[in-house]
Amino acid sequence: MTTPGIGHNNPPDPITEALSAITDLYDEAKNFADGEPIDSEAMHDTVTALRDAIHEAGKAADALRVEAKKPLDEQIAAIQDRFNPAIQPKKGMVDRAKASLAELLAAWRKQEADRKAAIAAAARLEAERIAKEAQDAIRASAGNLAAREEAEALLVEAKQAEKKAKRDDKAATSGLGLRTVWRAxxxxxxxxxxxxxxxxxxxxxxxxxxxxxxxxxxxxxxxxxxxxxxxxxx
Known part of the structure; x- marks a missing residue:
């Protein structure tokens, strides 16, 4: 009866072996890559063989890496496939719905902004008209007390119109969820x-x-x- 050898029940880990091989070859490479140039054909052939060996060792280790992470990749892919229809950026239901609703909101908000801007512009023009009328009346009321009283009342009206214009202008530029974007x-x-x-x-x-x-x-x-x-x- 043959006695099982060492490691019979615990075979070497191929990943450990592959990484150890790279470590050994790396240490060997340091012996040659020490700042001294190649000085013979034999040394050239040795360095070439060493480079090829560490290249192949790297390929073998990478293949083991791909194989080792394959189950995790499959799990991640399954998770992504489950969530993507709902929340995948730009393609999932959430982003598609938000984009469509944002278009509706933007159109309405732009319409409201334009309407309020028109109201604010009209209020500014009216305030400017009343202010000019009040100033003209003040200048024309010199020496006429009754006319001065009327001009001062008109001046109060002009100030009230200016306040209203400012309120309308503020309403036209706030509260609609719109933001200013600068472009070049x-x-x-x-x-x-x-x-x-x-x-x-x-x-x-x-x-x-x-x-x-x-x-x-x-x-x-x-x-x-x-x-x-x-x-x-x-």
Whole structure:
């Protein structure tokens, strides 16, 4: 009868083995990546084999990672599938209903805002008319006590009209759930580019570099303002 070997009832964990292999290869890589250049064909071949080995070890570990998290991914997917019809951003029932209702509310609130703005504008014009009439009456009442009394009464009316105009203006700009949104529209590209560069030159250059890298990778070999060359990498 053969006696079972060590580990018969507790086989090695493949994930532990895979990560340990990477650790060992990493430690070995540090022996070569110590700042000294490769000085022989044999050393070149050894480093190449080591690099290939740690690359394959990484692929194997990643495959184990994917397999290990697969049950969790399936659980998460099941949870998402259950909740998404109701609360998925922009597509779920909640956001779709809110968007549709917001359109109805916005249309009504805009209509109310326009109506109240018209009332406020009319009140301002009336207040200005009465104020001008009162001022004219004050100037014309010099030496006439009865006319002065009428002018002063008209001045009181003008102040009341001004207060009403202010109330109407406040009513037109509050209480409807509307908010002011400022936007910028590009109308002069050259001036906008000058402004963008002056505001943050590093960010502007990074954007240009990103665009150039994208077209060069796609096959473009001449980019205005850039030098394009071929480089060899491992």
């Amino acid at each position: 529209e590009l109308v002069d590209v050259e001036k906008a580019l000058d402004w963008c560069y002056g505001r943050d030159p590093d960010a502007f250059r990074a954007l240009c570099q990103s665009q150039a890298d994208t077209v060069v990778r796609a096959g473009m070999r001449m980019v205005p303002g850039f030098r394009v060359w071929e480089d060899k990498v491992v």
